[in-house]
Ligand code: HEM
């Protein structure tokens with residue numbers, strides 16, 4: 225076995241590409257959430273809200289594309305060696321990660337379906353529009369759009385809990401889980417230093 229294989233087989237961090245996917249997704253979800261267009265349908269689609277809605281929809285579609293690429297990347301990528309955790313923590317962490325992936329797909333899908341069923345095109349930055357690919361069914365669209373806003377709030381709560389769990393690993397369990405998602409140049413080291 226040569227040196228490269230050896231280093232790879234005992235990996236302590238996610239690779240640079242997986243980390244970039246992770247932090248880019250986290251940042252885009254946060255900014256999309258901040259620019260979430262709220263209120264009645266008339267307000268959401270009013271010209272006064274054009275910029276916020278276009279930014280929100282563009283960032284949301286980037287999240288959708290990123291998560292699809294990220295899942296494909298995971299098929300070929302090598303993950304770090306898991307930290308030694310109790311069974312319930314392993315199950316809990318997998319459950320939260322699974323829920324985050326589900327939400328990362330469900331949030332944009334319900335947004336797109338809701339807008340199209342309501343009869344609106346997707347309105348993106350630089351005046352780009354994607355016309356509905358499904359026939360309008362206004363009431364169903366309204367329901368799906370409200371599911372989207374609910375899931376949009378939920379992903380922030382779950383991600384917040386997930387972030388706290390990352391900090392708990394670092395500060396209380398003193399393992400390398402948080403550091404595994406950080407680049408080498410980031411000035412934070414594994415607490416036990418091993
Ligand atoms: C990860 C990505 C996304 C997150 C976290 C998110 C989150 C949210 C939240 C929290 C709201 C409600 C805002 C409020 O009530 O103040 C909202 C509304 C909305 N979002 Fe998103 N969203 C995302 C992606 C998208 C995408 C991809 C689109 C369209 C392509 C979109 C279109 C909309 C629309 C049209 C509304 C208004 C819904 C209505 O009440 O009719 N969102 N979003």
Ligand code: HEM
Nearest residue numbers: 249250253254317321324325383386387390391401402405
């Ligand atoms: C919207 C925000 C976020 C989303 C959607 C998100 C999503 C995810 C997902 C799906 C994973 C599973 C690993 C993978 O398959 O790549 C993960 C891992 C991880 N995330 Fe996040 N994350 C977010 C924010 C954060 C924040 C703010 C922190 C730190 C404070 C964080 C720390 C970590 C760590 C340490 C791991 C590795 C966990 C392990 O390997 O057991 N994440 N994240």
